[in-house]
Amino acid sequence: MLTPVTSSKEIIVLEEESVTLAKGFKAGGMYCGIKRKKLDLGYIVSEVPATTAGVYTTNIFQAAPLLVTQESIAKENKIQAILVNSGNANACTGEQGLLDAFEMQKEFACELGIKEHLVAVTSTGVIGELLPMDKLKSGINQILDAEYEAEDNFKQAILTTDTCIKQMAVQVKIDGKTVSIGGTAKGSGMIHPNMATMLGFVTTDANIAHDDLLYALKDITNQTFNMITVDGDTSTNDMVLVLANGMAENEQLTKNHPDWDVFKEGLKLVCESLAKKIAKDGEGATKLIEVQVNGAFSTDAARAVGKAIISSNLVKTAIYGTDPNWGRIVSAIGYSGIPVEPNAIKVAIGPFLVFEDGLPCPIVEADVKEYLELETIQIFVELNQGDYSATAWGCDLTYDYVKINASYRT
Incomplete structure (x- = not known):
């Protein structure tokens, strides 16, 4: 059961919705050959650059994609696209792994016609193996084709040992306008407090200041993703990203906005639901x-x-x-x-x-x-x-x- 909503304002919970509920976002995924059969390459794209906040694994051995993504976000606190591969973590892969992560970013930015630093890259899977870049680049060159555009494809493409997808969305009223917040996540093993040890992606069409979005995400992470565990192992690759593209056209949210609490409560509901679904789907778990x-x-x-x-x-x-x-x-x-x-x-x-x-x-x-x-x-x-x-x-x-x-x- 979700934590009861304490705000006096209405929050609509949509269990079957996810990262494309918010205006201006699309997602997709495909099989490019990293895994044996299952989808293994996915994307989320916003029509416009989105204010972005992230939290990251505390493992000292941070994987190459995390380093690239953190560096990219730091340039202007915005991201327009996320590219994710599963089946290979690109972790502990040295200088070549870092070059490969930058190459992933460059290739997808080229396909989208946007600046490279507006692409976040992330990987999940086996540690210590180089990415099969020929397969990956071939997939990137095709992935925006209409046949691969489907939110469900993205949610499937990010999974590893998960037995099910994790998704959740809510809608709230900000300045009388409907604002959507939707998320999906993967995680089943190597789950332990101190950064969610997972991959989590949350999108919203809210207009919100970066510092306040980051403040909210960090506070909520400490109440949700950092309060789950499966096996006591903290992964090398894990992050949570929140993208806010402002297309709901509300007045900019800050901590002083009269609707700040309802937005934060909506974001917390999404994150808590995803966190609990990860814990429930722990590898081999029955309870x-x-x-x-x-x-x-x-x-x-x-x-x-x-x-x-x-x-x-x-x-x-x-x-x-x-x-x-x-x-x-x-x-x-x-x-x-x-x-x-x-x-x-x-x-x-x-x-x-x-x-x-x-x-x-x-x-x-x-x-x-x-x-x-x-x-x-x-x-x-x-x-x-x-x-x-x-x-x-x-x-x-x-x-x-x-x-x-x-x-x-x-």
């Missing part, structure tokens, strides 16, 4: 786990406790095995790095209080096990230290996760 931490002395403390629980392999395997082992949850709280008072903490698994006053609570284990059979499992933690809260999302850890990653390159 989405949501951890709600309340009563912390700060937001950062609440987030740290939530992340510790959701990142615990012992918690994740217990959920998979429908084992109401609350001791693993308490243990994760204890090593979270946050000073807590053990006797003040309450822990509940779904509707069942399992730990209070430093002691286990009487439960009917069969009832808790039955609850743990559900597809979405909630864990509630009350720290009784203050008024701050946070929510984290993850998934169970299954045998299939090992199978998928043991044979990822083969």
Whole structure:
């Protein structure tokens, strides 16, 4: 379930819409031969240059496309097109990898007839292999053909081990005008807090100042993409980009605009939905786990406790095995790095209080096990230290996760 909308203004949620709902955007994708059979090259294009904000992986080994994209955005804080390939990460590929990323950018800019720095490039897939540039350039030279233009093609072309597409859109009213915000993302493995460890693309036709868009994205990322985990691994390639092309023709949004809160709430709804769908689609996962931490002395403390629980392999395997082992949850709280008072903490698994006053609570284990059979499992933690809260999302850890990653390159 999405976080309830707290704004007094209407927000329309459109679960089946994505990056082309906003005015002036189109998308497409095709098979160019990087992967065995599935679509592996996609694009998003705006009719006009769009104000762009990005957040990026914290992994020291940032892939070549990230370096190129960050450098390009820095020139004038605008992007008009995004080119994405899957199946090959172009990471840890040295100087040649960087040259290849620039070549991708140049080729697509040429096809579009725009400046090179207005193209963002990104890649996802196997690390340490050079891009097959002949195949890639052949694909770029064809990809704008009408037969490849389809939003669904783009959403399929960015996937790797994902089992489904992730999409979400909303519409809000800004200055009485309809503003659309739509997003799609990929991510299934190498997912851990500290930059989403994924690829996320959000488009909007809002007119918004760059600094305020970046402020909103960073704040929302800390509440959404940085609060998910699948396996504790942070990837080399991951980023979230938000493109705002202004074609809704509202008065420019800033933090002082009367409709700022409704825009930010709409953007948060999109990002939170995508984040939860990534967590739910974790490699081999069968369940989405949501951890709600309340009563912390700060937001950062609440987030740290939530992340510790959701990142615990012992918690994740217990959920998979429908084992109401609350001791693993308490243990994760204890090593979270946050000073807590053990006797003040309450822990509940779904509707069942399992730990209070430093002691286990009487439960009917069969009832808790039955609850743990559900597809979405909630864990509630009350720290009784203050008024701050946070929510984290993850998934169970299954045998299939090992199978998928043991044979990822083969």
